[in-house]
Amino acid sequence: MASVTIRDVRKAFGNVQIIHGVNIDIADGEFVVLVGPSGCGKSTLLRMLAGLENISAGDILIGDRVVNHVPPKERDIAMVFQNYALYPHMTVADNMAFSMSLRNAPKAEIKERVDKAAKILGLEKLLERYPKQLSGGQRQRVAMGRAIVRDPQVFLFDEPLSNLDAKLRVQMRTEIKELHQRLRTTTVYVTHDQIEAMTMADKIVVMHDGIVEQIGAPLDLYDRPENLFVAGFIGSPAMNFIRGKLGSGGFLADGGFHLPVGAAPAGSDGKPVVYGLRPEHIRIDSAGVPAEVVVLEPTGSETQVVLRAGGQDIIAVFRERLTAKPGEMIPIAPSLPIAHLFDAETGKRLVA
Amino acid sequence: MTEAALPQSRRAPIREATAWDRLKTNRNWLGFWFMVPAAAFLILFLAYPLGLGIWLSFTDTRIGRPGEFIGIENYEWVLGDRKFQDAVFNTLFYTTIASIAKFAIGLYLAILLNHHLPFKAMIRAIVLIPFIVPTVLSAIAFWWIFDPTFSIISWTLKEMGWRTTNINFLGDTWNARWSVIFANVWRGVPFIAITLLAGLQTVPPSLYEAATLDGATRWQMFRFITYPLLTPIIAVVMTFSVLFTFTDFQLIKVLTNGGPAGATELMATMSYNTAILGGKIGEGAAVSTAMIPFLLGAIMISWFGLQRRKWQQGED
Numbered sequence A: 001m002a003s004v005t006i007r008d009v010r011k012a013f014g015n016v017q018i019i020h021g022v023n024i025d026i027a028d029g030e031f032v033v034l035v036g037p038s039g040c041g042k043s044t045l046l047r048m049l050a051g052l053e054n055i056s057a058g059d060i061l062i063g064d065r066v067v068n069h070v071p072p073k074e075r076d077i078a079m080v081f082q083n084y085a086l087y088p089h090m091t092v093a094d095n096m097a098f099s100m101s102l103r104n105a106p107k108a109e110i111k112e113r114v115d116k117a118a119k120i121l122g123l124e125k126l127l128e129r130y131p132k133q134l135s136g137g138q139r140q141r142v143a144m145g146r147a148i149v150r151d152p153q154v155f156l157f158d159e160p161l162s163n164l165d166a167k168l169r170v171q172m173r174t175e176i177k178e179l180h181q182r183l184r185t186t187t188v189y190v191t192h193d194q195i196e197a198m199t200m201a202d203k204i205v206v207m208h209d210g211i212v213e214q215i216g217a218p219l220d221l222y223d224r225p226e227n228l229f230v231a232g233f234i235g236s237p238a239m240n241f242i243r244g245k246l247g248s249g250g251f252l253a254d255g256g257f258h259l260p261v262g263a264a265p266a267g268s269d270g271k272p273v274v275y276g277l278r279p280e281h282i283r284i285d286s287a288g289v290p291a292e293v294v295v296l297e298p299t300g301s302e303t304q305v306v307l308r309a310g311g312q313d314i315i316a317v318f319r320e321r322l323t324a325k326p327g328e329m330i331p332i333a334p335s336l337p338i339a340h341l342f343d344a345e346t347g348k349r350l351v352a
Numbered sequence B: 001m002t003e004a005a006l007p008q009s010r011r012a013p014i015r016e017a018t019a020w021d022r023l024k025t026n027r028n029w030l031g032f033w034f035m036v037p038a039a040a041f042l043i044l045f046l047a048y049p050l051g052l053g054i055w056l057s058f059t060d061t062r063i064g065r066p067g068e069f070i071g072i073e074n075y076e077w078v079l080g081d082r083k084f085q086d087a088v089f090n091t092l093f094y095t096t097i098a099s100i101a102k103f104a105i106g107l108y109l110a111i112l113l114n115h116h117l118p119f120k121a122m123i124r125a126i127v128l129i130p131f132i133v134p135t136v137l138s139a140i141a142f143w144w145i146f147d148p149t150f151s152i153i154s155w156t157l158k159e160m161g162w163r164t165t166n167i168n169f170l171g172d173t174w175n176a177r178w179s180v181i182f183a184n185v186w187r188g189v190p191f192i193a194i195t196l197l198a199g200l201q202t203v204p205p206s207l208y209e210a211a212t213l214d215g216a217t218r219w220q221m222f223r224f225i226t227y228p229l230l231t232p233i234i235a236v237v238m239t240f241s242v243l244f245t246f247t248d249f250q251l252i253k254v255l256t257n258g259g260p261a262g263a264t265e266l267m268a269t270m271s272y273n274t275a276i277l278g279g280k281i282g283e284g285a286a287v288s289t290a291m292i293p294f295l296l297g298a299i300m301i302s303w304f305g306l307q308r309r310k311w312q313q314g315e316d
C-alpha cells in the first residue's frame, strides 16, 4: 500500500491540452473518487497514473517514488477497466492467475491466492468458466479478482459499474466499498455518477475540463461547494440557481421576490449573485414566496415538484405527500439558515 | 390473447396436417428447399466433374478413344511409377516449406502492419500487389527473374562482386525447387498477411493494456493473447493456403513445366502432362484422384483445429 501524489500534472494530445495542471494528494489506504462530466479527462488522468499514457508535464508519485518514467508493470498498480478487459480465451481462474504465472510464481501460491480472491468475491463456483459464460456482474467481479490477486499498492477503477443495470450497480457499489474496508488498499475510482462518488468516497475530486474544481469529503462538497460547477454537479436533483442581487433586506431575485440570507457577506450590497437552493432544502411556509406548481412527480418515498416563481423554474423535493395540483400556488421558503451564495461573475462561493 | 382466440372459434375445424403440409411448412424442410438451388449448382459443377474424374481413373480412356473399366490397374501402375513417387515427394515438400514460409512471413507482416506506421494505407496496398497480379503474369515475371542469362539476381550479385558466374536457377534440381517455392511464397503471402491483419484488428486494445499492467512483455503478449485469439483465423487461412499450394499448377507450368528432369513436377502438373499432353486420360485421372486423400487429410486436421473452442461459445 502506498500514498499517491499528483503534482501539477498536465497532458496534451498533440496541440490539444486536455489536463491543465492537476494537484491531488491521496493518503495511504484512502478511497478517492474522481468525478466529473464526460470528457473532462478522468480516464486520461487515471491512465497516466497506470502508466498507459505518458505525462506531458508534472510529477506522479507512488509512495515517495516519482513514477513518471517507470513502466506500468513496475508501478505495482492494478486496474479494473470499464469493459473489464477479461481475456476471453482464459478461464476465470486463469484470468486471475495470469499476472502471477507471468512472474513464474509457484503453482501452489497462485492457487492459494486465486482461491482466496475467489472466496472474497464469491466466485468459487465459476473458476472453470470462460468470460462469455458469465453475467455482467460476475465479469465485473472477475475483473476485480484479477486486481486483488495482484495485491497491488494501488487499485485503479475506471467506471467499473457503468455497464451494469441500476440494481446491480447499487449492489456492486456496496461490494466494492466493503472490499476496500477489508483490504484497505489505496484506491482511485473514476465515475461520472455523482451518487457513486458520494456513497463510496473518502474523498471526492471534482474535475471539469481538465482542471480540479474542488477536493473534499463527500459531505463537505455537499455542504460547502466552492463554486457553481461543484454546486450544480453534487446532489440530485441538482441545486437550483436563482439569479439576483444582494441588498439590505437579503437577497432580491431578478424575478422580484425576496429570500432570506443568513449573514450577508460584508460590503456586497447591490452585487449580482447566484443564490443556490437545494431541492431538498425547500419547505412549505405560509410566509414564504408564492410559487406556481407546474409538474408533480411522486416517486413514492418523496415528491418532486417543478415550481415557478418570478418566471424561474425551481425544483423542490418534499418528503411528505403533496395535495397541490398543477396551477395552484404554494408558498415556499428555504429550510436552512445559511444560503449558498455565489458571485455571478466568477462563480465562486461568497464566504459569509 | 382475446384477439387471438376469437377468429379460431369461427373457423372450420382444423384438418389434420398432411405429410405435404409438413413438407411445405416445417422449418427443417424449409431449409432444405432453400438449399436445393445451391445444391444443384454444386452437384452439377463440382460433384459431377469429381465423380467423372474418379470414374475415369478406373478406365483405360485415352484421348479420342472411350475406355473400359479396368479396376485399379491405373493405380497399380501409378503407385509403382518412380515419376509419381517423385511428384508426391515434390508436392509435399513444396506445400510444407511454402506454407510454413507463407505463415511466418504473413504473420510477421500482419503484426508489422497492425502497428502505427507512416504511410500505413500505402504500405498495405503495396503488400496486396502480388495477390492482385494474375498468376501467369507473375510467373512470367519470375521466369525472367530466374532466367539463366538475364536474371536480375545474378546480375546484381555479379555487379556487387559476390559472384562471377550466373546462377542456374531453374536448371538445377534443388535451385529449381527453391526458386518455385520462392515464387509461390511471394504470391501467397499477401492473402495470409491481410487476413491475419483483419484478425489482429479484432483483438480489443484494452486486452493489451490489461496485459501490460499484468506485467507481460511484448513476446508474452503475443504468445498468450494475440496468438490464442488468432488461432481460429489461422486455422482457416492456413487450410486454404495448404489446399491452394498443394494443387498449384499455373506457376509450375509456366516457370519450369515440372523440370529439370521432373525435379519440380507436382501431382497437379503430372496429372495434366500425363492425361492431356500424354493422352493417357485414365492414368492422369488416377494421379489427380490420388491427391484427394492428402487434401482430405489437410481438411480433417483443420476441421478439428477449427472446431469452435470452448471460450468462443456463448452459453455452455
Ligand SMILES: Nc1ncnc2c1ncn2[C@@H]1O[C@H](COP(=O)(O)OP(=O)(O)OP(=O)(O)O)[C@@H](O)[C@H]1O
Binding pocket: A013, A018, A036, A037, A038, A039, A040, A041, A042, A043, A044, A045, A192
Ligand atoms: N488518444 C487521444 N487523442 C486525442 N484526444 C484524446 C485521446 N484520449 C482522450 N482524448 C480527449 O481527452 C479528453 C478527455 O478524455 P477522457 O477519456 O479522459 O474523458 P473522461 O473524463 O474519461 O470521459 P468519460 O466520462 O466519457 O469516460 C476528451 O476530450 C477526449 O476527446
Ligand SMILES: [Mg+2]
Binding pocket: A042, A043, A044, A158, A159
Ligand atoms: Mg473515461
